[in-house]
Amino acid sequence: MDKRILGVLVVFLIILTGCNVLTNEESEGNTDKKRGKIIIESYQDIDKAIKEMTVEEKAGQLIQAERSGIKLSEISDYNIGSILSGGGSVPTDNTPEGWVKMYNAMQSSAGESSSGIPIIYGIDAVHGNNNVTNATIFPHNIGLGAANNPELMEAIGAATAREVRAIGVDWNFAPAVSSAQDIRWGRTYESYSEDIKSVSTLAVPYINGLQDGGIITTTKHFIGDGHTTFGTGEGSNLIDRGDVTVSMEALSEGNLPAYQAAIHAGSKTIMASYNSVAGKKVHGDKALLTDLLREELEFEGLVVSDWEAIQTIAPNLSEQVALAINAGVDLLMQPNNWRDVYAAIIDNVESGEITEERLNEAVRRNVVLKFEAGLFNAEIEKTPGEIGTEENKKIAREAVAESLVLLKNDDILPLKKHAKIHLIGPASDNVGVQSGGWTSSWQGEIDPNLYNGISLKDAMAEVLSNNGGELVEDPADADIVVLAIGEKPYAEMEGDTADLSVDGALSLNGNVDAINQANKSGKPIVTIMISGRPLLVDAYINDWSGFVMAWLPGTEGNGMTDVLFGDQAFKGTLPVTWPKTNEQASDTVNMTMYQSIDHQFKYGDGLVNNP
Numbered sequence: 001m002d003k004r005i006l007g008v009l010v011v012f013l014i015i016l017t018g019c020n021v022l023t024n025e026e027s028e029g030n031t032d033k034k035r036g037k038i039i040i041e042s043y044q045d046i047d048k049a050i051k052e053m054t055v056e057e058k059a060g061q062l063i064q065a066e067r068s069g070i071k072l073s074e075i076s077d078y079n080i081g082s083i084l085s086g087g088g089s090v091p092t093d094n095t096p097e098g099w100v101k102m103y104n105a106m107q108s109s110a111g112e113s114s115s116g117i118p119i120i121y122g123i124d125a126v127h128g129n130n131n132v133t134n135a136t137i138f139p140h141n142i143g144l145g146a147a148n149n150p151e152l153m154e155a156i157g158a159a160t161a162r163e164v165r166a167i168g169v170d171w172n173f174a175p176a177v178s179s180a181q182d183i184r185w186g187r188t189y190e191s192y193s194e195d196i197k198s199v200s201t202l203a204v205p206y207i208n209g210l211q212d213g214g215i216i217t218t219t220k221h222f223i224g225d226g227h228t229t230f231g232t233g234e235g236s237n238l239i240d241r242g243d244v245t246v247s248m249e250a251l252s253e254g255n256l257p258a259y260q261a262a263i264h265a266g267s268k269t270i271m272a273s274y275n276s277v278a279g280k281k282v283h284g285d286k287a288l289l290t291d292l293l294r295e296e297l298e299f300e301g302l303v304v305s306d307w308e309a310i311q312t313i314a315p316n317l318s319e320q321v322a323l324a325i326n327a328g329v330d331l332l333m334q335p336n337n338w339r340d341v342y343a344a345i346i347d348n349v350e351s352g353e354i355t356e357e358r359l360n361e362a363v364r365r366n367v368v369l370k371f372e373a374g375l376f377n378a379e380i381e382k383t384p385g386e387i388g389t390e391e392n393k394k395i396a397r398e399a400v401a402e403s404l405v406l407l408k409n410d411d412i413l414p415l416k417k418h419a420k421i422h423l424i425g426p427a428s429d430n431v432g433v434q435s436g437g438w439t440s441s442w443q444g445e446i447d448p449n450l451y452n453g454i455s456l457k458d459a460m461a462e463v464l465s466n467n468g469g470e471l472v473e474d475p476a477d478a479d480i481v482v483l484a485i486g487e488k489p490y491a492e493m494e495g496d497t498a499d500l501s502v503d504g505a506l507s508l509n510g511n512v513d514a515i516n517q518a519n520k521s522g523k524p525i526v527t528i529m530i531s532g533r534p535l536l537v538d539a540y541i542n543d544w545s546g547f548v549m550a551w552l553p554g555t556e557g558n559g560m561t562d563v564l565f566g567d568q569a570f571k572g573t574l575p576v577t578w579p580k581t582n583e584q585a586s587d588t589v590n591m592t593m594y595q596s597i598d599h600q601f602k603y604g605d606g607l608v609n610n611p
């Protein structure tokens with residue numbers, strides 16, 4: 001079983017059995033102690049402090065442990081530098097109050113460590129602060145790529161920052177700046193576009209919005225994310241964490257510009273990528289993580305490894321730790337075996353495998369990050385804020401509206417508000433399906449009422465009932481049929497597929513039945529697709545009078561009906577090529593002869609300002 005899944009299961013069991021290692025201390029959260037022994041007020045103070053630190057204190061600073069895999073007392077005993085929440089790893093009390101209590105207790109422990117250096121806490125808030133119940137869930141990146149609105153991206157970054165600060169957290173592992181080249185990849189929906197120029201255009205304002213809102217950002221995953229070749233996936237993966245087999249020149253052209261833009265925008269951390277480039281794992285490749293990133297791109301911030309990613313780069317842990325740190329990793333995301341990693345760092349420094357100079361450089365980057373994040377202020381206790389605010393929902397609703405792409409319209413859209421509509425399909429009434437992976441759990445949930453969000457059905461019923469129309473059970477009573485089909489939620493390698501058909505393993509059960517039912521009704525059909533990527537529709541689209549791609553819109557389903565019923569015009573355009581066959585899945589706008597190939601739809605297609 002993939003270690004990651006095992007790790008998640010362990011986390012799940014800990015939470016399930018209530019023996020969450022932080023539960024007791026979390027609830028006691030004794031945070032009345034003054035924090036910190038060293039007050040750092042300048043960069044010079046940092047250099048001075050590092051000179052006084054022991055190897056043990058330095059080793060602790062290079063560790064990022066998972067919240068459920070560490071005790072409060074260990075944060076102090078080991079001088080731990082950082083804590084993260086993996087996808088779905090939340091405190092027992094999953095409210096801003098519960099998070100802040102947990103955070104303050106952790107900072108209090110860090111303040112009691114021998115170095116007194118605070119922790120920095122990181123999470124994946126990749127479409128809003130998806131970790132927290134009733135947070136505002138924004139469209140996933142691929143939908144934002146369809147909206148292609150930089151101003152909106154800055155507003156989304158700012159809204160996300162508000163909901164991350166509301167729980168006391170400092171650091172968001174976002175944005176991903178992958179430019180997905182093959183939509184069979186399970187992380188396609190985390191990519192804004194197959195075109196790197198669009199990725200840069202959208203990532204920068206999002207970074208600005210987050211940073212201006214006081215949140216540290218991570219540009220990820222450096223380098224080669226989205227450029228791996230199908231069939232080279234790590235282990236049993238089809239493509240995720242695979243090998244980039246295109247030339248370094250092609251990879252640089254297709255991925256580097258977004259990093260240059262993000263670094264120029266001041267993104268302070270970069271996450272290394274699981275994949276290999278030309279057969280060499282990025283996490284162990286100094287030419288990439290140091291020579292290219294530091295010397296060519298002049299990045300001065302911190303490089304964090306990905307979740308247990310170092311464990312695949314060398315035969316044993318000691319070699320993994322030495323190789324990763326010497327390649328350029330400054331902080332090791334080792335959620336559960338961090339105690340062994342801690343010992344391995346110390347052993348490697350004592351043996352000279354990791355030089356004191358390299359150790360100090362990595363420590364400095366960690367301490368500078370926390371200094372620049374304002375974490376050395378004497379009084380650092382956080383207070384809970386608001387999530388799921390009306391202001392943020394309004395921004396998310398607008399993002400949904402702008403993300404919808406109208407791909408076929410035989411004079412049937414916008415829908416009439418007084419119509420009798422028969423709504424069917426497995427994606428019609430499920431906020432979990434609308435939200436996809438990286439929501440209440442790492443893989444996402446098929447949960448109709450996730451976070452009290454608004455489903456397509458909720459939103460349609462609201463509009464119709466206010467305008468003399470209605471949703472009707474019997475298609476015979478309907479003017480038209482609206483068919484909602486799509487994909488199951490997934491994340492990362494679990495979303496890799498060789499089959500993009502609507503009845504593939506990752507497609508929702510019931511897609512084909514619903515398509516057949518709609519056809520049997522004899523009524524005009526408008527199909528809405530709710531999925532993380534284009535699915536193959538060539539066999540069905542001729543039976544549809546209208547076709548709309550809604551991507552993974554999240555909780556604000558009323559953004560869909562704003563456009564479907566004509567209150568707003570369609571403006572979305574395709575950020576990825578829409579294949580007619582699985583074999584076309586890796587076709588992108590940048591390929592030669594692109595225009596001569598018979599795709600379902602082209603990059604940039606969309607009937608805009610329609611009607």
Ligand code: GLC
Pocket residue numbers: 085086087124173220306307492
């Ligand atoms: C994951 C992802 C990365 C995420 C990290 C922490 O495996 O690759 O995007 O930030 O772990 O959850």
